[in-house]
Amino acid sequence: MLVKFNRGDLHWLGVIGVTLVCLALQDEWTWMAKYPKDLILPISDWLNAVMDWIVAYLGWFFLGISWALEWPIKAVRFVLHALPWSVTTFLFCTVAWAASGWKLAGFTLFSMLYMLVIGYWSESMNTLSLVAISVPLAILVGFAFGVWGFFSHRAERAIVPMLDVLQTVPSFAYLLPILMLFGFGTVVGLIASVLYSFPPMVRNTIVGLRGVSPEVIESGLMSGATPRQLFWQVRVPASLRQLLLGVNQATMASLSMVIIASIIGGTADIGWVVLSTIRKAQFGESLLAGMVIALMAMVIDRITAGLADRSGDYEPNDKSFAKRYGAWIAAGVGAVVFLTLAQVIGALNEWPRGWEVNPAKAMNEALSYIVVNFRDEIEAIKKLAFFFVMLPVKIGLQGAVSPFTWGFELTLAHTIGYALFMTALAGWAAYRDKVKTGIAILISAIVIYFGLTGMPWPALLLICAVAGWKIGGRALGLGTALGLGFIVVTGIWPEAILSIYLCGIAVLFSFLVGTAIGIWAAHNDTVSAIVRPFNDTLQTMPLFVLLIPFVMVFKIGEFTALLAIIAYAIVPAIRYAEHGLRSLPATVIEAATMIGATNRQMLWQVKIPLALPVMMLGLNQTIMYSIAMLVIAALVGTNGLEQIVYIGLSDGDFGVGIIAGIGMAIIAIIIDRMTHAWSRKRQEELGLSVE
Amino acid sequence: MKRSTNDHSDVKLSCRNVWKIYGRQPEQFFEGTQGRFADAAQHADVIRDADHIVANADVSFDVHAGEIFVIMGLSGSGKSTIVRCLSRLVEPTAGEILLDGEDLLKKSDAELIDIRRHKMGMVFQSFGLMPHLNVIDNIAFPLKLQGITENERYAQAKRVIELVGLEGRENNFPKELSGGQQQRVGIARSLVVEPDVWFLDEPFSALDPLIRKLMQDEFLRIQEKLHKSIVFITHDFQEALRIADRMAIMRDGAVVQIGRPIDLILNPADTYVREFTQDVPWERILRVEDILDETASDSVELERVAGNTLVATLLPRLAAHHSGVLVEGEDGSVLGVATARGLTAALAAGSFSLSKEA
Numbered sequence A: 001m002l003v004k005f006n007r008g009d010l011h012w013l014g015v016i017g018v019t020l021v022c023l024a025l026q027d028e029w030t031w032m033a034k035y036p037k038d039l040i041l042p043i044s045d046w047l048n049a050v051m052d053w054i055v056a057y058l059g060w061f062f063l064g065i066s067w068a069l070e071w072p073i074k075a076v077r078f079v080l081h082a083l084p085w086s087v088t089t090f091l092f093c094t095v096a097w098a099a100s101g102w103k104l105a106g107f108t109l110f111s112m113l114y115m116l117v118i119g120y121w122s123e124s125m126n127t128l129s130l131v132a133i134s135v136p137l138a139i140l141v142g143f144a145f146g147v148w149g150f151f152s153h154r155a156e157r158a159i160v161p162m163l164d165v166l167q168t169v170p171s172f173a174y175l176l177p178i179l180m181l182f183g184f185g186t187v188v189g190l191i192a193s194v195l196y197s198f199p200p201m202v203r204n205t206i207v208g209l210r211g212v213s214p215e216v217i218e219s220g221l222m223s224g225a226t227p228r229q230l231f232w233q234v235r236v237p238a239s240l241r242q243l244l245l246g247v248n249q250a251t252m253a254s255l256s257m258v259i260i261a262s263i264i265g266g267t268a269d270i271g272w273v274v275l276s277t278i279r280k281a282q283f284g285e286s287l288l289a290g291m292v293i294a295l296m297a298m299v300i301d302r303i304t305a306g307l308a309d310r311s312g313d314y315e316p317n318d319k320s321f322a323k324r325y326g327a328w329i330a331a332g333v334g335a336v337v338f339l340t341l342a343q344v345i346g347a348l349n350e351w352p353r354g355w356e357v358n359p360a361k362a363m364n365e366a367l368s369y370i371v372v373n374f375r376d377e378i379e380a381i382k383k384l385a386f387f388f389v390m391l392p393v394k395i396g397l398q399g400a401v402s403p404f405t406w407g408f409e410l411t412l413a414h415t416i417g418y419a420l421f422m423t424a425l426a427g428w429a430a431y432r433d434k435v436k437t438g439i440a441i442l443i444s445a446i447v448i449y450f451g452l453t454g455m456p457w458p459a460l461l462l463i464c465a466v467a468g469w470k471i472g473g474r475a476l477g478l479g480t481a482l483g484l485g486f487i488v489v490t491g492i493w494p495e496a497i498l499s500i501y502l503c504g505i506a507v508l509f510s511f512l513v514g515t516a517i518g519i520w521a522a523h524n525d526t527v528s529a530i531v532r533p534f535n536d537t538l539q540t541m542p543l544f545v546l547l548i549p550f551v552m553v554f555k556i557g558e559f560t561a562l563l564a565i566i567a568y569a570i571v572p573a574i575r576y577a578e579h580g581l582r583s584l585p586a587t588v589i590e591a592a593t594m595i596g597a598t599n600r601q602m603l604w605q606v607k608i609p610l611a612l613p614v615m616m617l618g619l620n621q622t623i624m625y626s627i628a629m630l631v632i633a634a635l636v637g638t639n640g641l642e643q644i645v646y647i648g649l650s651d652g653d654f655g656v657g658i659i660a661g662i663g664m665a666i667i668a669i670i671i672d673r674m675t676h677a678w679s680r681k682r683q684e685e686l687g688l689s690v691e
Numbered sequence B: 001m002k003r004s005t006n007d008h009s010d011v012k013l014s015c016r017n018v019w020k021i022y023g024r025q026p027e028q029f030f031e032g033t034q035g036r037f038a039d040a041a042q043h044a045d046v047i048r049d050a051d052h053i054v055a056n057a058d059v060s061f062d063v064h065a066g067e068i069f070v071i072m073g074l075s076g077s078g079k080s081t082i083v084r085c086l087s088r089l090v091e092p093t094a095g096e097i098l099l100d101g102e103d104l105l106k107k108s109d110a111e112l113i114d115i116r117r118h119k120m121g122m123v124f125q126s127f128g129l130m131p132h133l134n135v136i137d138n139i140a141f142p143l144k145l146q147g148i149t150e151n152e153r154y155a156q157a158k159r160v161i162e163l164v165g166l167e168g169r170e171n172n173f174p175k176e177l178s179g180g181q182q183q184r185v186g187i188a189r190s191l192v193v194e195p196d197v198w199f200l201d202e203p204f205s206a207l208d209p210l211i212r213k214l215m216q217d218e219f220l221r222i223q224e225k226l227h228k229s230i231v232f233i234t235h236d237f238q239e240a241l242r243i244a245d246r247m248a249i250m251r252d253g254a255v256v257q258i259g260r261p262i263d264l265i266l267n268p269a270d271t272y273v274r275e276f277t278q279d280v281p282w283e284r285i286l287r288v289e290d291i292l293d294e295t296a297s298d299s300v301e302l303e304r305v306a307g308n309t310l311v312a313t314l315l316p317r318l319a320a321h322h323s324g325v326l327v328e329g330e331d332g333s334v335l336g337v338a339t340a341r342g343l344t345a346a347l348a349a350g351s352f353s354l355s356k357e358a
Helices: A006-023 A045-081 A087-102 A104-117 A122-150 A151-168 A171-182 A186-211 A215-221 A227-238 A239-266 A270-280 A285-310 A327-343 A360-373 A375-395 A412-431 A435-450 A455-474 A476-490 A493-523 A527-539 A543-554 A558-582 A586-595 A599-636 A641-651 A656-688 B041-050 B079-086 B111-119 B135-145 B148-165 B179-191 B209-224 B237-243 B263-265 B272-275 B310-321 B340-349 B351-357
Strands: B011-024 B053-064 B067-074 B095-100 B120-122 B196-199 B229-232 B246-252 B255-261 B305-306 B325-329 B334-338
Touching: A006 A435, A006 A455, A006 A558, A045 A122, A045 A171, A045 A186, A045 A656, A087 A104, A087 A285, A087 A327, A087 A599, A104 A122, A122 A151, A122 A186, A122 A239, A122 A270, A122 A285, A151 A186, A151 A656, A171 A186, A171 A239, A171 A599, A171 A641, A171 A656, A186 A239, A215 A227, A215 B120, A215 B179, A215 B305, A227 A239, A227 B135, A239 A270, A239 A285, A239 B135, A270 A285, A270 A543, A285 A360, A285 A527, A285 A543, A360 A375, A360 A543, A375 A543, A375 A558, A412 A435, A412 B272, A435 B053, A455 A476, A455 A656, A455 B196, A476 A493, A476 A656, A493 A527, A493 A558, A493 A599, A493 A641, A493 A656, A527 A558, A527 B334, A543 A558, A543 A599, A558 A599, A586 A599, A599 A641, A599 A656, A599 B179, A656 B229, B011 B079, B041 B053, B053 B067, B053 B079, B053 B229, B053 B255, B067 B079, B120 B179, B135 B148, B148 B179, B148 B209, B179 B196, B179 B209, B196 B263, B209 B237, B209 B351, B229 B237, B246 B272, B255 B263, B263 B334, B310 B325, B310 B340, B334 B340
Parallel strands: B067 B229, B067 B246, B120 B196, B196 B229, B305 B325
Antiparallel strands: B011 B053, B011 B095, B246 B255, B325 B334
16 A cells, blocks of 8 residues: 555544535534534523522622722722822832833833823722732732642642633633622722732742752751741742742733723723723724723833842842832832922822823824725725635635635536545645645645534534544543533534634634744844834733724724734744744754755754744644633624623623633633643653743 | 771761662551561562662661761662651651661651751752852851841851851852852851761762862861761762762662772672772772781881872882881881782782673
């Protein structure tokens, strides 16, 4: 035989056979095309019943917590509003200076002045007061869980999956239960943001405490440390940098969740301004307010990251008292000075209305000028993407190809030609000893012809389960089948497919383009230097804000959602590709050079294969980012699971929202496990270690 | 440089039939045995066959007061585990560890902390310095844990800083120091509590060869002053020869041979020990007192040399004086006669017979 099949390949051929049979029979047996309504398990109703019971009988408990948490928020808010802006600004700049230096202090000053000039000072302070309570709370909770997980492996085994779920279930999905339990108000935002932001702190705490070198522990023990001394004087200080990294991540997560939580309304914070102006199509205003969030995020990020960085360089402690506590003294004296001045000079107390500048109107006019004048170009881009990329994936070539879209009718001859060509391509790949590639070609050819929504669910489920089995072993295969089975029996399969469709295109595009940029950046320092600030900005930007520019130009719809997802998800693809290529062992490159590899051979036959495991981790992150963004993109009108989550939230239907949320989490976790398993397998084969 | 050790001096630390087993149920092999077996090697095999890992098998030795006891072995020989058993950083599975005659394994956690605070010091291969503390705080760290005031502990730390020659570096952080300097900090920290027993776990292995030699001299100089009871772990046979009063060679968790370096060279217990000793430049290790020729008769006419003279320096004289030289001890008494024949006989009996076997 020309082509050598091993057992695994035969399994795949079997899968393809089953798929074709399903496709052929789905007109006959309609349950294959569409899971019957009568068989849908009413899990969401059950969940609603449980929730109602909890609210009825335990509601007082949660309302009590809510009441208790209300006070500190109110107190901080009162202080932030009562302080003259000059004092607040001065204090923040001092903190920024202490954390990182003059440059960040300058940037902080600029950001604070921006809030004042634009006229969103009070809204910004409301957001800040929520963050100011949520961050310490998240850090405390996260640290406690982290310490528990560190000391008890059993606890860790329970905690880590819980973190996975908390971080993958879309944030919108747990806003509603919190709303139902804790009542309306700012506390909802607080609790949601604590729930969302404590997991990174837990992970960093565990990693940090575990990472302390055994000899440092032993030397602590030999110095006669009691268990308590060993923990507080050896383990914690020695892992301080990792802990502060956790603080940084928790802070960023908290801020982004506070913004998302403002979707519930009633908070008068900056997130609410962005959201309500988007809804009113006041794009200038929403962009200006969005800038406030972005600036706030960047300042907070740089300050906490600066503190984490600084934790490494210790100051000599032979300094005088004044030098040691210089920043504190300066902050105290400065605050008093500004406080006194503010009593005399009114402008330092409250920013005069007359000094506010709001270019929103001009921006709106400029925007409409652009949209009107470039309408044809914008429409052309949209159509091109829609007809030739999005539709074929969604409803398949059989639905997408029509005289209206592609300019010709899809005839039987076309179909047969397509089938023959694809089979020949797959056969050629198999002949060249790339049986796996051939199988991949066949499967994608089938999917593209019938479209994701046109595929019978048993076939897709089988393909995914077998893929899980082949990549990660029996447990992963079984888990995949069970997870997808849950999605099927709860009746959210069609929406899940729509989510996968949108995400899939975004991920494919982000990964290919992002990796290409990453490869370029790895070989060119100038490109790398240009790309880095873009990546940093895109990553610290709250997801919400990222939507605004795309909605402004392309209006509401799937295409806008797609662009927003790509803008966010391309970052990890770029980063990991560059990192993977730049951190290859130098000896391998030298060896390949001495053998006489050309640049092209070096890239394709040496560097990329070796960097592939790292790139796969990038793919993993790209997928996770795109799912995170997809949830937010529901705001601009998509049709997948994320939309159900959003509708569940606005209708107050807890069961429906949470089921859809769990569905998204299932998809995310399955993909995460598969890519990780693959990357690990490759690493072991190559004898490399990543992370 | 060499201090001769009197075998009758006090035993400071004693390790009796110590076993360390890793696995599911290590205790099952030792019920009621105290670690004593007629055939320990066979018992170790039984344990291995039961899918347990034998890190230390029936290790016994004594460390005398003021002695440098070196444990030498290749990686995986169990030498690091045994030193951790001695300090109870690792809990032995069976056996006894006697410090000043008291069983360390029977001490409560609180007592153990007290013993570590006052009686033990330990130096680590990768230094084990606290990254967040500067030199003086690192060194004073054990004192801080004891709750001693800052002034008091800085005063004590200054003393050991001087001892290891780190003056002027007090305010530097570990990452600003070279490897050799970092290990000086480690040494100073382990000495700040004035311990009786000093453990050094491959203290110089992470250092460059030249620095290593320097640090060995430095170490011997410090020991000359302090006379601690030392357990020194190394994988470097040359290092062991340079500094050991007595040494143990370990293999597969068990002790193969214990003795003075010269005993090992002249009478290796088996081919494993011989493999280490065969490449030793014997003329730099052998001393005249080791090659006494019992058959030769002494005479006042013979040239007199001190017993601890290296054979290397004596070779020309042995060649010139047919009837040998008179060897005298430290107190001037005559120990015997060394002859070219005696030297040849010593070499023939020792490690050099390996080439004959091979």
